[in-house]
Amino acid sequence: MNLSQASLQRLELLAQDSLKRVLLPCPLDQRAFDFSSNDYLCLSQRADIVEAGHACAGKYGAGATGSRLLSGNLECFEELEAQVAEFKNAEAALVFSTGYQANSTGLAALLDKNLWGGMVGGTEPLVFTDRLNHASLHHACQLAGVKQVRFRHNDMAHLAELLNKHTDSTQPKIIVSETVFGMEGDLLPIDQLAELALQHKAVVYLDEAHATGVWGPQGRGLGAIQHPAIDTLKTMGHWVIMGTFSKAVGVSGAYIACSEIFKQYLLNRCTGFVYSTAPSPFVIGAVRKALEIIPGLNVERETLHTAAETLRTKAQELGFDTGLSNTHIVPLVVGSNTACLKLKSHLQQAGIRTSAVRPPTVPPNAARVRLALNTGHSPAVYEQLLQALASWRVST
Ligand SMILES: Cc1ncc(COP(=O)(O)O)c(C=O)c1O
Incomplete structure (x- = not known):
């Protein structure tokens, strides 16, 4: 069977189940x-945002010319990252070309056994994931080679039960969820999740793709709410927030908002950052303008x-x-x-x-x-x- 025949056969099977996409x-x-x-x-169509994209491309060029670690670390990226950190009330932020890339490779870097090896003797982290998490979050777990402990969708009692099963474990615990679920359209009970994470000293990784711009104080996402458990997790560096510029922000790209030290780790070990050309300056200019507008x-x-x-x-x-x-x-x-x-x-x-x-x-x-x-x-x-x-x- 050649590639065309194999592809055709697969497409026919998808069509039989009404699953073929066009x-x-x-x-x-x-x-x-x-x-x-x-x-x-509706920010993708705003003239001032499009104009800001043109102005940034006019200043820096159409492309970034390389990975940020090589020729691509233009001033506009540093400026956007400072703006995102302020927008998310985080210590630091790192920008990516797409949300899929930020999740699949950024979360994979957080789940990397070698990150945790030094602290706890090389055991893989225990990863607690909502059953309805986005494909890119599943991909990260596959890439890191870690087994997911899945909790029922938004069911904090089930998450607590699973965390309690592992109270005597020396493995680091990481909880992964969306804050607004893209296909269900419901909100994460973020305060309960933060309290559980604190109780179990877990790291929290949240995907704010559908919340950024629309939910939380001034559209800063649910992760930006004031809550004592969240404040403590932030101080511990256990509050890692991913979000995209591709949905309510109206442009494309993504960020991970986190502690400065975790940002430094990511820019060394996150493959999607290290081995990929930085986003186009047009995108950066447009996103910077959109983030200025969103709180209002x-x-x-x-x-x-x-x-x-x-x-x-x-x-x-x-x-x-x-x-x-x-x-x-x-x-x-x-x-x-x-x-x-x-x-x-x-x-x-x-x-x-x-x-x-x-x-x-x-x-x-x-x-x-x-x-x-x-x-x-x-x-x-x-x-x-x-x-x-x-x-x-x-x-x-
Ligand atoms: C929850 C969630 N995370 C991540 C992504 C990926 O974002 P992007 O489209 O910017 O790659 C999406 C997009 O569909 C999403 O819905």
């Missing part, structure tokens, strides 16, 4: 009806949260299952992959673009149409969406 055009003039985009604050958008965040609450209520009244959602991400959980594709196509015919989220992104039989709300959606668009949802109900 690339569709995303016309700019239909953005107002788009519920599949993660541009939650409380009214927009409030509007988004109110719209989500209203949509959830109305969708539930129509008989839809919105799962665990309590954020600006509202899934319509339908179960089967075929029903999911049919609902997506029904909404598409009504002019509303959505995402059909199927396994392995979500567990088996938990396929859903994901509605990601943004500040550009008008009352008329919500009305159009609800009418389409009502007509789906009538037709099924």
